[in-house]
Amino acid sequence: MTKGAAPSPEPASAPAWSLRRRLTRRVLALVAVGWLATILASAVVLDHEMTEMFDGELQALVETTVLYLDTAQAGSIPRTLGVQTSDSERVLRILPADQPPAPAPWPALEGDGFHDLPGWRVLRRSAEGVVIEAAHATDLRREEKLEAASAFLLLALPLIGFLVWGLRRIVAEATAPVARLAGAVSGRSTDDLSPVGAEGLPRELRPLALAFDHYLGRIEALRRSERDFIANAAHELRTPLAALRGRLELSPDPDAAAAVEAVDGLSRRVERLLQLARQEAGLGLGRGPCDLRRVLDLVVADLRAGGGQPIRLDDGDLERLDVAADADAVAILLRNLIENAQQHGTGPVDLQLRGDGRLSIANPAAVTDLPEGRFARGAGSAGLGLGLSISEALVRSMGVRMARRAGNGRVQIDLDFPLPPDAAA
Structure with a gap:
């Protein structure tokens, strides 16, 4: 780094994230999208089926009216009837074929069959010198479809809740081995080099646990070699140092006294190396008292x-x-x-x-x-x-x-x- 230059800032660590939470969110999002697609498809199918049901109702009403007119002894009487009292949402008209049609909520129709008019769906049928028109109000059909869709959603809500609860539980059970492995690793002390073990872990996590145990074994072997080297070296040095000190004390050389002090310092360091090896080996670490x-x-x-x-x-x-x-x-x-x-x-x-x-x-x-x-x-x-x-x-x-x-x-x-x-x- 150039003298005087400001040190480069350390990169910010990525925020921690939860595998269980991420998996739960994504599964629930996928299920929600599937449910929405299912509801939309069900709404389309429901609209189609109810349209057919309402059209079938109009056809049945017209056919019943035709049969009634065929069996009636008297001539047909032109009339306009509201099938449901006072709501005018279902209308039945019987008109003479040779006379101008009476006023109706919809304009005059040309030709038989179904007609989609503003606010109405009308079925026209000509038979026995009369014209029969049966109609449903569009609002009536819309309300009925909304009620059916609401009932469908209301019945589906408990199922959706049960599905969300079940998915969360399944995800929690599926990720429980990951949480147990993480707890076993993070909860141990720095001096604990015992194997984690791969028992009870899924196949996806077994290689990770086995590799971790392999690394722990290598670290333990290296530490044991270090302790053995320190202990052996210190132990082998004690006897020669003691002998050297004895010779220096008996020597008539005036410089030997200064050398004795140096030997004593070296002996203290050797003793501390032995203490260090003993401590790292876990000897003499009982709880007393x-x-x-x-x-x-x-x-x-x-x-x-x-x-x-x-x-x-x-x-x-x-x-x-x-x-x-x-x-x-x-x-x-x-x-x-x-x-x-x-x-x-x-x-x-x-x-x-x-x-x-x-x-x-x-x-x-x-x-x-x-x-x-x-x-x-x-x-x-x-x-x-x-x-x-x-x-x-x-x-x-x-x-x-x-x-x-x-x-x-x-x-x-x-x-x-x-x-x-x-x-x-």
């Missing part, structure tokens, strides 16, 4: 004997404080943190223990911020960052809450140890 007060006394006594910054302990007049942690893991954690404070601080190390399981470690230090991450080192530190890495791994494994803060020339670390269930109660 152990007496934090006694472990703290032993660690402080050992570190005081080794020199370094003085240690001032405020035990809160506690004779015993049980915590839900392994004694060896607690000792490793406290030794690393207090030893770091001695090595990198500029004044006495203050330890304060409280009855609720909190231990504070504080001392003056010429730092403005604290290192973060594995093997991170503070400014001016000659170490390799192993103590901090081991401490962070231990607090995660033991369920200990650790808070670190630096400011005004002072560094403080607060450890909140979990108490046993009976002590917490």
